[in-house]
Amino acid sequence: MSKKILVSLALLMAVMLIINRKEAMSQEHDNKTVSVKQEQTKEVSNNKGASNQSIDTTSDNEQTTSTDKKFLEQVDLSRYDLILVNDSHAFSDEQLPAVTGIIDSNYQVHADLVTPYQKMKEAAAADGISLRVVSTYRSVSYQEQVYEQSISDNINAGMSQQEAEEETAVYVAEPGKSEHHTGLAIDLVDQLWLDAGKGLVPEFIETAAGKWIDEHCAEFGFIIRFPKGKEEITNINYEPWHIRYVGVENAKYITGNQLTLEEFVELVEKIQKEKN
Ligand SMILES: [Zn+2]
CATH class of the missing domain: 3.30.1380.10 (Muramoyl-pentapeptide Carboxypeptidase; domain 2)
Structure with a gap:
């Protein structure tokens, strides 16, 4: 092979390398853009x-x-x-x-x-x-005690039976749950x-x-x-x-x-x- 052909081959390879790198970079950039967008949409929908x-x-x-x-x-x-x-x-x-x-x-x-x-x-x-x-x-039986205690605490704090039960239901899990x-x-x-x-x-x-x-x-x-x-x-x-x-x-x-x-x-x- 002549020197000229070798030089042009080397040049061609260099150009191809640059093109590949550019493609890879733009792909990277695209992926990033997509994931940021997804994150933003997620946040909005979560809120x-x-x-x-x-x-x-x-x-x-x-x-x-x-x-x-x-x-x-x-x-x-x-x-x-x-x-x-x-x-x-x-x-x-x-x-x-x-x-x-x-x-x-x-x-x-x-x-x-x-x-x-x-x-x-x-x-x-x-x-x-x-x-x-x-x-x-x-245990489930212990939770029953916690539940009943919470209701009576609420009644002692001045709530009606119904109010006390509702308040307890908000803060204390039902026994078994x-x-x-x-x-x-x-x-x-x-x-x-x-x-x-x-x-x-x-x-x-x-x-x-x-x-x-x-x-x-x-x-x-x-x-x-x-x-x-x-x-x-x-x-x-x-x-x-x-x-x-x-x-x-x-x-x-x-x-x-x-x-x-x-x-x-x-x-x-x-x-x-x-x-x-
Ligand atoms: Zn807890």
């Missing part, structure tokens, strides 16, 4: 009123990216830590595995939570927060909040500990089970202290996409149905 719930779920599903889809397709809803307990999904004691784990000296939990909780507690301590457990596993029966839920505050004699009230989110839990619990496999703005879906008022174990991957997905466990389960079922 819509609860009356538009069913519409929101559909539009969220349509926006599910292929990465999301792959993740959702492999979620195993038969895993115990994804069990759904709410108004329409009562928990029966037959479903209860041995609640053999103990955290904070004497609080009974499902064994899977012990290490994640311990790690979370240490991470919080490193940030100057002393996490304290208020409640974990509760509390996540605490599963051993996967923790009511969690910090030492300062306990010292101040504050109860389990939404204002806890205004404290450093409340914010820390909100921001970090997913890293350890926990979700804020009753988030703000999702009351129409969970039927439970915002509870910044009530965390539920679902495993790290699921917790990150649920929190990152601002979902409730109800919405997550529905989404997984839909995606897996489409696949089959």
Whole structure:
């Protein structure tokens, strides 16, 4: 081959390389634009009123990216830590595995939570927060006592029987319908909040500990089970202290996409149905 041909071949290859790189860059840019747009749409639809719930779920599903889809397709809803307990999904004691784990000296939990909780507690301590457990596993009969106690407390506070029952129904789960029966839920505050004699009230989110839990619990496999703005879906008022174990991957997905466990389960079922 002559020198001239070699030089023009080299030039041609250089030009082709530049073109390829440009294409790759513009593709990258396009992908970014799309995902940002999707995020924005998601946020808007998530902020819509609860009356538009069913519409929101559909539009969220349509926006599910292929990465999301792959993740959702492999979620195993038969895993115990994804069990759904709410108004329409009562928990029966037959479903209860041995609640053999103990955290904070004497609080009974499902064994899977012990290490994640311990790690979370240490991470919080490193940030100057002393996490304290208020409640974990509760039997159905114990929940009956809690429920009755709440009603009589409300009556003592001046409410009529009906008002007291309605108020209790808003804040306390009906026996059999509390996540605490599963051993996967923790009511969690910090030492300062306990010292101040504050109860389990939404204002806890205004404290450093409340914010820390909100921001970090997913890293350890926990979700804020009753988030703000999702009351129409969970039927439970915002509870910044009530965390539920679902495993790290699921917790990150649920929190990152601002979902409730109800919405997550529905989404997984839909995606897996489409696949089959
Ligand atoms: Zn709770």
